[in-house]
Amino acid sequence: MTFRSETAYDQESTDESSITEVESSREETATGHFATSEIVTVYVGKKRRAYRVHRALLVSKCPYFRGSLTGAFPEGRNNEVYLSKDVPEAFSWFLTWLYSGVVNVIETKQDACIAFETYLMADRFITVELKNDLMDAVRRFYARTRMGVELLEVLAKHEGFEGKLKSFGLDQLAYDLHEYCGKIDLDPYMPSSPVRSAINAFLAEGSSTAIDTFWAVRNWAFRDGVDPSILEGCYYHEHSSGSPACKFCS
Numbered sequence: 001m002t003f004r005s006e007t008a009y010d011q012e013s014t015d016e017s018s019i020t021e022v023e024s025s026r027e028e029t030a031t032g033h034f035a036t037s038e039i040v041t042v043y044v045g046k047k048r049r050a051y052r053v054h055r056a057l058l059v060s061k062c063p064y065f066r067g068s069l070t071g072a073f074p075e076g077r078n079n080e081v082y083l084s085k086d087v088p089e090a091f092s093w094f095l096t097w098l099y100s101g102v103v104n105v106i107e108t109k110q111d112a113c114i115a116f117e118t119y120l121m122a123d124r125f126i127t128v129e130l131k132n133d134l135m136d137a138v139r140r141f142y143a144r145t146r147m148g149v150e151l152l153e154v155l156a157k158h159e160g161f162e163g164k165l166k167s168f169g170l171d172q173l174a175y176d177l178h179e180y181c182g183k184i185d186l187d188p189y190m191p192s193s194p195v196r197s198a199i200n201a202f203l204a205e206g207s208s209t210a211i212d213t214f215w216a217v218r219n220w221a222f223r224d225g226v227d228p229s230i231l232e233g234c235y236y237h238e239h240s241s242g243s244p245a246c247k248f249c250s
């Protein structure tokens, strides 16, 4: 299930006709406790794509909205929220999870980039359950796909983020480079593969993320770690192993 507005990703969307009424295919949407909830209009991105969402769901699932919609902020009183720095596709993925309880399947690296943006959005929404579900989906995808530069480029747009997604991404990239590009070559600047060429170009930009990537790849040689994507259980989740809050532990 996906949620899409009537406009393209990067088209301006401020008029009422473009507003997307968010509906769930699940029966509980029609009969559940939030079906009679007030509706909040959430404007996402610089072009203000509009989504209409049940207020009760936002408040019950996300501490961020609990604060912004139930506090003294003007937007809470008007049932309007503005997320100008967020990506509309990521908010659509968030809504899929909010209404269905599951995250979209990641089939391509473009999907993966949306999943990364959704994770970073969930981080700001303080929605840990969604972050952990996204982490599982991301790991399933990279169990069959080599990590490229895609996550680094997303992280570079969000410098300062130090969560589990970054930990997994750098670990997986380091593992893939060492596993598939030759364990004897410890120098990530060696242009021995197309992946390395892309990584080298990213490293040459000299960003904080690039520096972290350089050291993650170099230090992996001394860790002798297993493939991060196939570790079982709560690796890269945001709780200690054994938490009753996680499906892997219940």
Ligand SMILES: [Zn+2]
Pocket (backbone or CB within 6 Å): 132, 233, 234, 237, 239, 243, 246, 247, 248, 249
């Ligand atoms: Zn867990």
